Amino acid sequence: MRVARVALDVPLCTLFDYAMPEEYRLAPDSLVGRRVVVPFGRARSVGIVLESDVEAHVAERRIRAIGRVFDDEPPLPGDVLEVLRFASDYYHHPVGQVLLNALPQKLRRVPVRDGSRATKAAAADTAQRVTPPAESAAAAPEPQLTGAQQRAVHAVLSSRDTFAPFVLHGVTGGGKTEVYLQVVAELLRRGRQALVLVPEINLTPQLTERFRGRFPGVTLVTLHSHLAEGERMRAWRAAQDGVAAVVIGTRLAVFAPLPRLGAIVVDEEHDASYKQQEGLRYSARDLALLRAKLRGVPVVLGSATPSLESYANAMGGRYRLLELPSRPGARLPAVRCLDTRGQRLWHGLSGALLEALQARLERGEQSLLFVNRRGYAPVLMCLACAWTSPCTRCSARLVLHTSERRLRCHYCGHEEAVTRVCPTCGNQDLTPAGHGTQRLESALREALPAARVLRIDRDTTRRRDAFATMQARIRANEVDILVGTQMLAKGHDFPRLTLVGVVNADGALYTSDFRASERLYAQLTQVAGRAGRSELAGEVLIQSNFPTHPLYEAVCRQDYAAFATGALDERRQLGFPPYSHHALLRAEAARRERVDDYLARAAEAGAALRFPVEIYDPVPPLVARVGGRERGQLLVQSSSRNELQRFLSAWYPQLEGTATRSVRWSLDVDPLEV
Numbered sequence: 001m002r003v004a005r006v007a008l009d010v011p012l013c014t015l016f017d018y019a020m021p022e023e024y025r026l027a028p029d030s031l032v033g034r035r036v037v038v039p040f041g042r043a044r045s046v047g048i049v050l051e052s053d054v055e056a057h058v059a060e061r062r063i064r065a066i067g068r069v070f071d072d073e074p075p076l077p078g079d080v081l082e083v084l085r086f087a088s089d090y091y092h093h094p095v096g097q098v099l100l101n102a103l104p105q106k107l108r109r110v111p112v113r114d115g116s117r118a119t120k121a122a123a124a125d126t127a128q129r130v131t132p133p134a135e136s137a138a139a140a141p142e143p144q145l146t147g148a149q150q151r152a153v154h155a156v157l158s159s160r161d162t163f164a165p166f167v168l169h170g171v172t173g174g175g176k177t178e179v180y181l182q183v184v185a186e187l188l189r190r191g192r193q194a195l196v197l198v199p200e201i202n203l204t205p206q207l208t209e210r211f212r213g214r215f216p217g218v219t220l221v222t223l224h225s226h227l228a229e230g231e232r233m234r235a236w237r238a239a240q241d242g243v244a245a246v247v248i249g250t251r252l253a254v255f256a257p258l259p260r261l262g263a264i265v266v267d268e269e270h271d272a273s274y275k276q277q278e279g280l281r282y283s284a285r286d287l288a289l290l291r292a293k294l295r296g297v298p299v300v301l302g303s304a305t306p307s308l309e310s311y312a313n314a315m316g317g318r319y320r321l322l323e324l325p326s327r328p329g330a331r332l333p334a335v336r337c338l339d340t341r342g343q344r345l346w347h348g349l350s351g352a353l354l355e356a357l358q359a360r361l362e363r364g365e366q367s368l369l370f371v372n373r374r375g376y377a378p379v380l381m382c383l384a385c386a387w388t389s390p391c392t393r394c395s396a397r398l399v400l401h402t403s404e405r406r407l408r409c410h411y412c413g414h415e416e417a418v419t420r421v422c423p424t425c426g427n428q429d430l431t432p433a434g435h436g437t438q439r440l441e442s443a444l445r446e447a448l449p450a451a452r453v454l455r456i457d458r459d460t461t462r463r464r465d466a467f468a469t470m471q472a473r474i475r476a477n478e479v480d481i482l483v484g485t486q487m488l489a490k491g492h493d494f495p496r497l498t499l500v501g502v503v504n505a506d507g508a509l510y511t512s513d514f515r516a517s518e519r520l521y522a523q524l525t526q527v528a529g530r531a532g533r534s535e536l537a538g539e540v541l542i543q544s545n546f547p548t549h550p551l552y553e554a555v556c557r558q559d560y561a562a563f564a565t566g567a568l569d570e571r572r573q574l575g576f577p578p579y580s581h582h583a584l585l586r587a588e589a590a591r592r593e594r595v596d597d598y599l600a601r602a603a604e605a606g607a608a609l610r611f612p613v614e615i616y617d618p619v620p621p622l623v624a625r626v627g628g629r630e631r632g633q634l635l636v637q638s639s640s641r642n643e644l645q646r647f648l649s650a651w652y653p654q655l656e657g658t659a660t661r662s663v664r665w666s667l668d669v670d671p672l673e674v
Ligand SMILES: [Zn+2]
Pocket: 382, 383, 384, 385, 386, 387, 422, 423, 424, 425, 426, 427
């Protein structure tokens, strides 16, 4: 019997056979990619047809009929289906869950109303979603491009309708966005759609504003997980119908259907946010490359600090490297290390840094103090017995938040009141150890009482519009010193900001994670890039006990190529990615022995398969217990991506087979943290 195979939102790596509707017998291919309602068990479910007119896998009497085809909406296009199927295979995640989760929620549910009403509702929806062009608004003028920008725009546009991957390496403030805008302008003239991916929701309003300013008559939609259900659905439909010419979105937008796609931009391509950390652990950057390849269009990976993977591809000639080496209309900031060895610091601040802050204050310029730790201090410590506020549910320490007078766990959210007395030895002299944003904020208020200090971290930006309000205050010059975490490091442009101070960055130099130095380099470059973006000259001061470390020297010279070349050499010698490929099996359970036992059996089963892959011993991650659950992980490495994939396919059924109810496990292919 000939049937259609349908993907359903169930945790099984299989498709389901259904009888094809009569009206599709003559054109079975037109059923592929369509949303359908099918009977499943005793209920009905929404599914997506992946194969049509194929021989049934199950007995004819067990085959039921498709209940309804949503033929009033276009099917998912071939490239989206292919990217989703690839993601399911490559990341080893159930195919139906991958497909259905890529849709806006509304499209995953069986509609309550009958067909005719639903069609009417859909028609009303269409009327609403076509945005009338704002003809009265004048477009922002196109600025004169530098020679480097012109060459980049030209290179991307001349690879018309062929797959061409580019790494756009531009210094911070080097005008990457202007390159994107002029590429998109030409795509619009050609009647094509552009997909622009950004790492964080915080960055979408800014970029959207610039695109709207430049293309006022054009329908532009944003796609990210914080949209209300209806909004997301309308944006998705506008992309699918080809109404939206520009789609700006976070990683999930890589799955948006775009019938007239002309190019993909991945801004800040090195950013870890492109990797989903739960469920389908996909890399939106990698899938964007695949999508561009399937559609035969150019893809631009933009960054001031490209990921070492992308840079190695550019060096190897697989991607083309485009450089924006200088800032149009401004100079790069001067970057220096402040040697803090043997210095007395005041709440973590050196005299030189305080003086520099004071000088900016007198000139009416803004400063940014960057520390990668929110809260007041990392821990509360007893100097008598070395007790350090532990979390009862995690193998982590509670962070002191003085403004709320609480100790808070940043892993599980557990909170308790600040204790006055050491619970171990009874000592009453407990001291905050280390420095967080709150501590720096209060230290600055004390040292520079005239300064208007604003702290920006996850604690002060919980409210929906808090971050936007703060940005407006900074632009209105109502702030002298910003104190913040990495939230402030990315993509923001404050014209009066001339000084960036960095405190407590050294920690990343001596962690076990081989990616720590790459992240630190990127972070310091990004945060340094906030200084001196207008005609005012910028200065960056990095406090360190290791001022001659090669990483800091490269940061100070702003020499990405030197850093990347050195780091890649090291990776090659050690056999780490991009010179090998990783997959990580993670497991967690309430009891440690369950985790250890599961991982030991998984390792044994893997070894018995005899593939040319290296299976490391199971180890606990950096924080081994979170929220009362014990965690463990097992790393598999191979020099061949294909061999690793073949191994994982053979291993997967055994991982499922040996798992018990008490153990939760997941597979992470190309993990960012090992
Ligand atoms: Zn004590």
